[in-house]
Amino acid sequence: AEVFPARRAALARELTKRFEEVVRGTTAEVAAEIASRAQVKGEVVLLIGPPAAGEGAAAHTDDDLRALVDARVREGVARTQAVRLVAAETGAPRNRVYRASLGSG
Numbered sequence: 001a002e003v004f005p006a007r008r009a010a011l012a013r014e015l016t017k018r019f020e021e022v023v024r025g026t027t028a029e030v031a032a033e034i035a036s037r038a039q040v041k042g043e044v045v046l047l048i049g050p051p052a053a054g055e056g057a058a059a060h061t062d063d064d065l066r067a068l069v070d071a072r073v074r075e076g077v078a079r080t081q082a083v084r085l086v087a088a089e090t091g092a093p094r095n096r097v098y099r100a101s102l103g104s105g
Helices: 027-035 062-074 079-090 094-102
Strands: 008-013 021-026 044-048
Touching: 008 027, 021 027, 062 079, 062 094, 079 094
Parallel strands: none
Antiparallel strands: 008 021, 008 044
């Protein structure tokens, strides 16, 4: 929700079971709904939709790309893998993401 607050998302809980539940909305709306609960029990699946028109690679500045890569690296992901993940998430070319991650965008 912090990275792509306007993306459509669905959080499904306990699929095919008696207490099946699906929360839909933007990632920010879904995150707010889940945060308002004391806890979420059971098996959970999170689906995040594709970028909307205008949210693709051109919508991300080099600073945005660098921040996304840096966040993944802080989580323990190797920089090369973080670059691949961010490129896949944003639709930006991998070499652009790599250059941006080095600060020489």
